Amino acid sequence: MTDDHRRQTGYGSENQPEPDSHVTSSTPQPEQPDRARRYHVKSFGCQMNVYDSERMGDLLSAQGMEAVSTPDEADVVVLNTCHIREKAAEKLYSDIGRLRQPRADGSRPTIVAAGCVAQAEGAEIAARAPAVDVIVGPLAYHRLPDLLKEAQTGRAIDTDMPAVPKFDALPARRVTQASAFLTVQEGCDKFCTFCVVPYTRGPETSRPAADLIAEAQALVARGVKEITLLGQNVNAYHGGLTLAGLIRELAAIDGLERIRYTTSHPRDMSDDLLAAHAEVEKLMPYLHLPVQSGSSRVLKAMNRAHTRESYLATLAQLRAVRPDIALSGDFIVGFPGETEADFADTLSIVREVQYAAAYSFKYSIRPGTPAASMADQVPEAVKDERLARLQAAITEGSLAFNNSTIGRRCKVLLERPGRKPGQLIGKTPWLQSAVVSIPGAVIGDIVEVEIVGAMPNSVEAVPVNHPARESAAA
Ligand code: SAH
Ligand code: SF4
Ligand code: F3S
Numbered sequence: 001m002t003d004d005h006r007r008q009t010g011y012g013s014e015n016q017p018e019p020d021s022h023v024t025s026s027t028p029q030p031e032q033p034d035r036a037r038r039y040h041v042k043s044f045g046c047q048m049n050v051y052d053s054e055r056m057g058d059l060l061s062a063q064g065m066e067a068v069s070t071p072d073e074a075d076v077v078v079l080n081t082c083h084i085r086e087k088a089a090e091k092l093y094s095d096i097g098r099l100r101q102p103r104a105d106g107s108r109p110t111i112v113a114a115g116c117v118a119q120a121e122g123a124e125i126a127a128r129a130p131a132v133d134v135i136v137g138p139l140a141y142h143r144l145p146d147l148l149k150e151a152q153t154g155r156a157i158d159t160d161m162p163a164v165p166k167f168d169a170l171p172a173r174r175v176t177q178a179s180a181f182l183t184v185q186e187g188c189d190k191f192c193t194f195c196v197v198p199y200t201r202g203p204e205t206s207r208p209a210a211d212l213i214a215e216a217q218a219l220v221a222r223g224v225k226e227i228t229l230l231g232q233n234v235n236a237y238h239g240g241l242t243l244a245g246l247i248r249e250l251a252a253i254d255g256l257e258r259i260r261y262t263t264s265h266p267r268d269m270s271d272d273l274l275a276a277h278a279e280v281e282k283l284m285p286y287l288h289l290p291v292q293s294g295s296s297r298v299l300k301a302m303n304r305a306h307t308r309e310s311y312l313a314t315l316a317q318l319r320a321v322r323p324d325i326a327l328s329g330d331f332i333v334g335f336p337g338e339t340e341a342d343f344a345d346t347l348s349i350v351r352e353v354q355y356a357a358a359y360s361f362k363y364s365i366r367p368g369t370p371a372a373s374m375a376d377q378v379p380e381a382v383k384d385e386r387l388a389r390l391q392a393a394i395t396e397g398s399l400a401f402n403n404s405t406i407g408r409r410c411k412v413l414l415e416r417p418g419r420k421p422g423q424l425i426g427k428t429p430w431l432q433s434a435v436v437s438i439p440g441a442v443i444g445d446i447v448e449v450e451i452v453g454a455m456p457n458s459v460e461a462v463p464v465n466h467p468a469r470e471s472a473a474a
Helices: 047-062 086-099 115-128 141-153 209-221 243-251 271-279 296-301 308-321 340-353 380-404 467-473
Strands: 038-043 076-081 110-114 134-136 156-158 179-183 226-230 258-262 286-288 326-333 357-362 409-417 423-427 433-437 446-454 459-463
Touching: 038 047, 047 076, 047 115, 047 141, 047 179, 047 226, 076 086, 076 115, 086 110, 086 115, 110 115, 110 141, 115 134, 134 141, 141 156, 179 209, 209 226, 209 243, 226 243, 243 258, 243 271, 271 308, 296 308, 296 340, 308 340, 326 340, 326 380, 340 380, 357 380, 380 446, 409 433, 433 446
Parallel strands: 038 076, 076 110, 110 134, 134 156, 179 226, 226 258, 286 326, 326 357, 433 459
Antiparallel strands: 409 423, 409 446, 423 433, 446 459
């Protein structure tokens, strides 16, 4: 996952309504009636976790609160946790430890533990971290303002998985970037033996297509040019349309230039979706399709429901209809019972597929999942060593992919300033970070470039059909 995906959520404070005097904290706060209460939301997890952080921010802003970019100035700090690996969960407790220390003026913030750790370990957090004021799961965060009120008289907890979707209870979204996430599907029924997501996010549910089309239209009306459809199993979407059907409807929205989706499961790559990649121009040529292991034996133990061969066959079909598609994946090394021969299969699939990008993780025991109690857990040192070899192969592949794009002309959606003055960084259709200097261009513009240089994690580009190009050539 990239820094973009992990970015913390701190909003500007324009157009805020009057502060809501009803929301006060259970913890000592200095009297400052002349300013709005401030919040900070920190994301620890996947893109959907980031999306949820943004929506919690929308809720708090709608209460008249003001977003701040660091926890130090905040009256309410929301820690939106991830439970996917052990280290991700541990970060919650170290953050709580810091936040509960009284500040210079004697105050401390109201602490909200949200997200997947809150869902999976709500009771444990309550016992282990008395400083936490609110515990709220990923399916209940629409109740955050109510929970903050309840917390005035004692700790408030909501880790229900209600049948009525939270999305209906959320306020209209504020647009902060030209590229927006849109959650279309949540939860997972796949139960891979290593994974907590089916337990933290509940069963697969899809939002109605009509709601999503309306939300996408509203986003585009406010300047969004790219929408990434999100779901834990986004290609299992079935909200009245299939994912391909939804993509086709969204492609008809004028002003929406780019559509992406993530994360997909190999089992749900339907012919319909493959066809959309061939036909829908706005659907970007990039697919994140995690395989997890190159060994069919390990895949079976993981309960992945695909084999090495079926996965490769799906990619071949996709490349037949969309030859320039860039692929990415996720890998786990050191799954229980993984032998050196199994791991060699993982290395060989990385070389065979030529991923544009890939994310690799050491298997992390997640209590309560089937793999946690499997025999033959792989020693930590072996996992470390395999991870290093895998990452070297992935980096080599990313560089080869980026090199193969040198000379291509494409469009880049500018997203943020670069390191040097005048530089901007944006995304190519293949989701590469492209560094480009274009006088007069601003964040949110889509510009025509030519790729001229490649690094493992980014490419260098120059503008085409632009005055700067001619003067550079002169
Ligand atoms: N739904 C997606 C994955 C969501 S979790 C899919 O099926 O592909 C994101 C990634 O975290 C997974 O793809 C996997 O590579 C990794 N992951 C999940 N559980 C893990 C665990 N227990 N240890 C290490 N990595 C894990
Ligand atoms: Fe986890 Fe597997 Fe579901 Fe992905 S498909 S969220 S890895 S259980
Ligand atoms: Fe983490 Fe929950 Fe996402 S466990 S990866 S934040 S779905």
